[in-house]
C-alpha cells in the first residue's frame with residue numbers, strides 16, 4: 001500500500017513568486033482519521049508556506065511521536081523531514097539548526113509529546129530562543145495510544161471512557177510566555193483565516209515561535225464535556241486580534257481604519273498587522289499577555305491570536321556567536337589547525 | 351647492594367591530600383620534573399566525589415622499565431591529611447618512608463617499627479614565613495615538593511624550569527615559589543641523610559613522548575576531525591573532554607576578524623537532549639559529538655537506537671566509571687562494554703573503539719568521525735576514567751596534513767541530477783551502505799523522510815514484513831562491512847607460540863604488558879592480542895579460534911568482553927578464562943599474575959591428565 005498521492009497538477013492553479021502552485025507544498029496522503037483537527041493544521045501549513053514563497057528544500061520539518069507528529073509526512077514533500085522519538089524533537093531541531101543556520105526549521109508536536117514526555121526539552125528550547133517554528137497540535141489527549149488524558153486536558157473534563165480528569169491542566173501558551181518565549185500564539189485548527197497568518201508570522205519570526213493550536217481529536221476527544229471538542233472550542237473562543245502578515249517583499253496594504261490596527265515590524269522589515277478587536281491588546285506587553293491568558297482560562301475561554309511577540313529578540317546563534325556561514329559548510333581548511341600547530345601542542349606537553 | 355640499586359627509578363610515591371587545597375598543581379610539578387628527567391612516570395588521581403574537604407590521593411609510579419600501569423605497594427607516603435593518616439601509615443610497605451607534618455607531635459598510634467619517618471614542620475614553616483592564610487596553604491604543598499626533590503634527587507633545575515613555564519606572563523610569582531621549594535630542600539639538607547635509597551637518576555627513556563590526559567586528547571582529536579556542533583551534559587569523568595575541546599576551540603575556531611565562532615557548544619538540559627542534538631546536527635551535515643559516562647549512556651539508549659535504525663552518523667565518547675547506577679563515580683572501570691555494544695531496544699549493535707593511550711584517544715576520536723560517516727551509524731569511543739583523567743606518557747600526537755575527512759556517501763545536487771530516482775535506503779553498492787543527502791541540497795530531488803519506523807528503500811513508511819526484513823538484513827551486511835573499516839587489533843606476535851593467549855583492551859594494556867614480561871621471566875610464553883574495536887574483525891576471530899585457552903583481562907565484574915566474544919564469535923565458553931579487576935582502581939600486573947598463574951597451573955594439569 002502506498003500513501004503517495006498521484007501527482008496531478010491542475011494547470012490553472014495560481015502560482016506564487018517562485019512559480020509554484022499550492023500543490024507543490026503538499027505531502028503524502030494523510031492516514032489520520034477523517035476530520036482530525038491535525039489535518040486542518042497541515043492544510044494551514046501548506047497554505048502558509050505557499051503564500052510565503054518558501055523554497056521547500058530550504059525548510060526542514062521535524063517532529064516527535066504521535067498522530068500530530070506524523071503530519072510532517074503530509075505536507076511539504078520536497079522538504080527533508082525527521083520524525084524523531086517521543087518528546088525529543090526540540091533537541092534534534094536544536095542540533096540541526098546549529099549545523100545550518102540558513103534553513104527554516106519547522107517543528108510539529110502533540111500535547112503528549114510536548115507537555116508530558118517532552119516537557120524538559122520544550123522548556124529548554126524556549127529558553128534558548130532557537131530560531132524555529134514550533135506548533136503543538138493540542139487535542140488534550142494521546143491520540144495515537146487511543147485517548148488517554150494528556151497533561152493539557154482540562155481538570156474536570158471527561159474522556160471518552162467517562163473518566164474525569166483529576167489534575168490541573170498545563171497551559172502551554174502561558175507557560176511559554178513565562179519561560180521567555182519571544183513569539184507565542186494560540187489558535188484553533190478550524191480557523192484557517194486566523195491560523196495561516198499566524199503560521200506565516202511565526203515562520204518569519206527570528207527566534208522561537210510557538211503556536212498552540214487546539215486541534216480536536218474526533219475519535220477520542222470530541223465528546224461532550226471535553227474542552228477540546230469542536231463544539232466547546234467554537235463556543236468558547238475569544239480572539240485577541242485578527243492579524244495579517246505581510247512579508248517584506250510585498251507591498252504593505254494600508255486600507256485598515258486607524259485606531260483599529262497595530263503594526264509590528266519584524267526583524268527583516270516584514271510587518272505584522274493586528275486589527276485590534278479585543279480591547280487594549282498589546283502583543284508587545286508580556287505582562288498583560290500573561291494576565292489576559294490567565295483571565296481567559298479562569299473564564300474557561302480560549303484566547304486565540306498572537307498573544308505575545310518580541311520582534312527584537314536574539315536567537316541562539318546570535319547568543320553563542322556562531323559563524324555567519326553554516327557550520328555544515330565549513331571545510332577542513334576552516335576547521336583543522338594542521339600539523340604545525342600539533343607540533344607546538346606536543347611541545348607544550350613535554 | 352643490588353637491592354639498593356633496583357630502587358633507583360623504581361618506586362611508588364603516594365600523596366595523601368585534602369580535596370581542594372591546591373595540592374594538585376604541586377603534585378603535578380613533582381611528576382612533570384621526573385618526566386623531564388627522561389624517566390617513565392605514571393600518576394593516578396584517586397579522588398572523592400566531592401569538591402572540598404574529603405581525602406584525595408595522588409599516586410605516582412616511577413619505572414625505569416617503562417611500566418606505566420599501577421603497582422601495589424607504597425614506598426613513600428607524603429601524608430599531609432590528618433583525616434586519612436591512620437590508613438596512610440598502614441599502607442606503606444615495610445622498609446618504606448612516611449613523610450609527615452611534624453608541626454605537631456605524631457600520636458603513638460601512627461608509629462610503626464618497620465617504616466622510616468621523615469618529619470617536616472610544614473605548618474610551622476609556613477606560619478613563620480607567610481602571613482596570608484591562602485599562601486600558607488599553597489606553599490605548604492610546594493615545600494614538600496622541595497623536600498622530595500632533595501630526598502629523591504630530583505633535579506632542582508627541572509622544577510625551576512617548570513615554574514617558569516607555569517607562570518609565563520606572571521613572572522612575579524616565580525621567585526616566591528622557588529623560595530618555597532628551597533625551604534623544603536634546605537630542611538632536608540640540614541636534618542636528614544639524603545638522597546634516600548629510593549631515588550631518581552636522569553635517563554633518556556622517553557624520547558619525544560608527551561605527558562597528557564586522555565580526555566584532552568579526545569577533545570583535541572574532535573577539533574582536528576572538524577567537529578562543529580558539540581552537545582553535552584556535565585558528568586565526571588567525561589566533562590574534561592568537552593572542556594578541552596572548548597579551550598582548543600577558543601584558540602583555533604574564532605574568526606580573527608569577525609570574532610565569530612566556527613563551533614557551537616551547547617550544554618544541554620540532560621543527556622537525552624545532548625545526544626538528540628548530536629543526531630540532529632549530524633543529520634544536517636555537520637560533524638557533531640557528545641561525551642558522557644555510564645548514567646548518561648543509559649539515558650541515551652533510545653536515541654542510539656534511532657541513530658542506528660535511521661542511519662544517522664553519531665559520535666559518542668563514553669569515559670567509563672564504576673557502575674552500576676551512580677556506583678563509585680570517581681573510580682575507573684571498563685563496565686559499559688555490553689551496554690554500549692547493544693544500546694537500545696530491538697536488534698541493535700554499535701561500533702565501539704577502545705583507545706588505551708592519549709595518542710590513541712586522539713587518533714581514534716578522529717577515526718570515529720570518519721567511521722560514523724562512512725557507516726552512517728553511531729560510533730562509541732569507550733575510554734575510562736584512568737585514561738581520561740590521569741596524565742599518561744604517550745607517543746606524541748601526529749596529524750597528516752594530507753588526510754581528508756571521509757564524509758561517506760553523500761550526494762550533492764549535481765550527483766542527484768544524474769540519478770533517475772533517489773533511494774535513501776537503496777543498497778546500490780552492495781556493501782549495505784546507502785547514499786544520503788543533506789537537507790537543502792536540491793529543489794526537487796533527494797529529499798526524504800528520516801524516521802525510526804520501518805520504511806522501504808525509498809524511505810516511505812511501510813509495515814510490509816518483506817521490506818522490514820530486507821532492511822534489517824542490509825544493516826547486518828553493513829555491520830560486516832564495518833569489520834574491515836574499524837581499527838584492527840594489536841597482535842603481539844607474528845606467529846602463534848602457544849596454545850594459550852591473553853586478550854585485553856583499553857587501559858588494561860599497561861598491566862597486561864607488564865604481566866607478560868613477568869611471565870616471560872618465569873619462562874612462560876603466551877600469545878597476546880589487544881582489541882581496538884567492535885565488531886571484531888577476522889584477526890580477532892582467528893586469534894580466538896587458534897588458541898585453546900584465552901585469558902580475557904578486563905576491569906569489570908561480569909567479564910563483559912568475554913561475553914561479547916562468546917556471543918559474536920560463537921566461540922566455546924570453556925575457552926575463555928576471565929581475569930577481572932573491579933575495585934575501582936586501575937588493574938595491576940601483580941593482580942593479573944596472581945589470577946593467571948593459579949589458573950595456568952590448573953590448565954596445564956588438566957591437559958596433562960587428559
Ligand SMILES: Cc1ncc(C[n+]2csc(CCOP(=O)(O)OP(=O)(O)O)c2C)c(N)n1
Nearest residue numbers: 066067068086110111112113141142143144
Ligand atoms: C518512549 C515512548 N513512550 C511511549 C510511546 C507511545 N506513544 C506514542 S504516541 C504517544 C502519545 C502521543 O500523544 P500526543 O503527543 O498528544 O499526540 P497525538 O497522538 O494526540 O496527536 C505515546 C504515549 C512512545 N512512542 N515512546
Ligand code: SF4
Nearest residue numbers: 033036067143217218
Ligand atoms: S486518533 Fe485523534 S488525533 Fe489521532 S488521527 Fe484520529 S482524530 Fe486525529
Ligand SMILES: [Mg+2]
Nearest residue numbers: 110111139141
Ligand atoms: Mg494529543
